[in-house]
Amino acid sequence: MKARVFITLKNGVLDPQGKAIHHALEGLGFSGVNDVRAGKMIELDLTDGTSDADIEDMCRKLLANTVIENFRIERLETA
Amino acid sequence: MKSAVVVFPGSNCDRDLAVALEQITGRKPAMVWHKDAELPDGTDFIGIPGGFSYGDYLRSGAMAARSPVMTAVKEAAERGVPVIGICNGFQVLTEAGLLPGALMRNARLSFVCRNVPLRVENSQSLFTAGYQGGETVTFPVAHHDGNYQADPEALDRLEGEGRVAFRYLEECNGSARDIAGILNDAGNVLGLMPHPERVVEAAHGGTDGRRLFEGLLETVA
Numbered sequence: 591m592k593a594r595v596f597i598t599l600k601n602g603v604l605d606p607q608g609k610a611i612h613h614a615l616e617g618l619g620f621s622g623v624n625d626v627r628a629g630k631m632i633e634l635d636l637t638d639g640t641s642d643a644d645i646e647d648m649c650r651k652l653l654a655n656t657v658i659e660n661f662r663i664e665r666l667e668t669a
Numbered sequence: 670m671k672s673a674v675v676v677f678p679g680s681n682c683d684r685d686l687a688v689a690l691e692q693i694t695g696r697k698p699a700m701v702w703h704k705d706a707e708l709p710d711g712t713d714f715i716g717i718p719g720g721f722s723y724g725d726y727l728r729s730g731a732m733a734a735r736s737p738v739m740t741a742v743k744e745a746a747e748r749g750v751p752v753i754g755i756c757n758g759f760q761v762l763t764e765a766g767l768l769p770g771a772l773m774r775n776a777r778l779s780f781v782c783r784n785v786p787l788r789v790e791n792s793q794s795l796f797t798a799g800y801q802g803g804e805t806v807t808f809p810v811a812h813h814d815g816n817y818q819a820d821p822e823a824l825d826r827l828e829g830e831g832r833v834a835f836r837y838l839e840e841c842n843g844s845a846r847d848i849a850g851i852l853n854d855a856g857n858v859l860g861l862m863p864h865p866e867r868v869v870e871a872a873h874g875g876t877d878g879r880r881l882f883e884g885l886l887e888t889v890a
Contacts, residue, residue, distance in 0.1 A: 603818065606774050606843070652735060655728055655764065658771045658818065 591636050592666040593645055597654045598629035629659075670889050672698040672714040675742065677733045682719035682756065682866065689866040690716065693882040703736040713889055714751050715742055717758030719811070719864060729772060729814040730760030739765050751795050751889060752858045756812055759850070759860030768853055768860045769827070770819030775812070776843025782811040784875070786838040787849050787863060791831045794852055796859045799884025806877035808863035810841060815862040817844035817851075827851055835861055 599605050612626040645663050654661040672690050676683045690698045699709045723732035746752050754762035762768045784807050792802040835850035850861025865878030
């Protein structure tokens with residue numbers, strides 16, 4: 591079973607990387623971009639039966655710094 | 670003073686700190702590996718050095734903050750043992766929850782490596798007793814993730830409680846309120862991005878960092 595964790599900066603936390611990407615996009619002539627926020631995605635390969643609470647615990651204890659970051663967990667259904 | 674310097678894989682200022690401590694306190698610090706679960710008996714000062722612990726993987730200081738030795742560092746800090754975190758060490762202390770806030774990528778995204786003037790905002794702490802309040806000192810900085818951020822209430826609390834120890838006197842990395850170094854609420858934990866251990870003898874081009882360790886030696890020993 592796999593899960594993906596999406597880590598993004600909280601609203602209001604300034605994002606210099608996102609700003610630089612935004613700038614570069616404008617430099618390439620893409621004019622329709624209002625704002626860019628950069629984050630990261632972590633894919634976890636988990637043993638079956640790992641609970642949502644376990645994954646949340648991983649996020650709070652290590653994967654995200656909840657002072658500045660939010661996280662969202664997405665489970666991937668495997669066939 | 671019986672000091673200990675913690676060494677993580679990727680630390681690179683551990684020896685600078687050890688040399689400075691030995692020179693000033695007259696005693697060689699114990700070098701404690703990140704996998705050690707205990708600090709030497711009687712340790713009365715702990716230094717978390719600069720560098721790139723664990724290659725800055727995930728977030729700067731994130732992995733180091735969860736390594737075995739940090740449990741012992743947290744226990745010691747709770748007992749009142751003075752702890753200084755310099756540069757990556759500051760990042761480790763925020764990640765470990767010993768100091769509030771977070772250190773983010775520099776506002777201009779570039780690595781900053783130069784001498785910066787700082788104001789000693791609070792000269793009443795264990796770490797700043799060797800300085801005059803409001804005094805200007807010059808320490809070198811060398812970091813990519815030194816942009817200190819915390820929510821406005823936390824910043825107000827730091828300011829109100831005199832816990833901003835050092836402030837940049839010129840724009841450096843985008844830090845909220847130009848904060849360069851902060852204390853915990855008990856005043857025995859200091860984190861700062863600039864490097865006092867790199868300005869302790871004339872050959873370094875400055876000696877402003879020396880009084881930090883001298884002041885500490887007087888208050889601790």
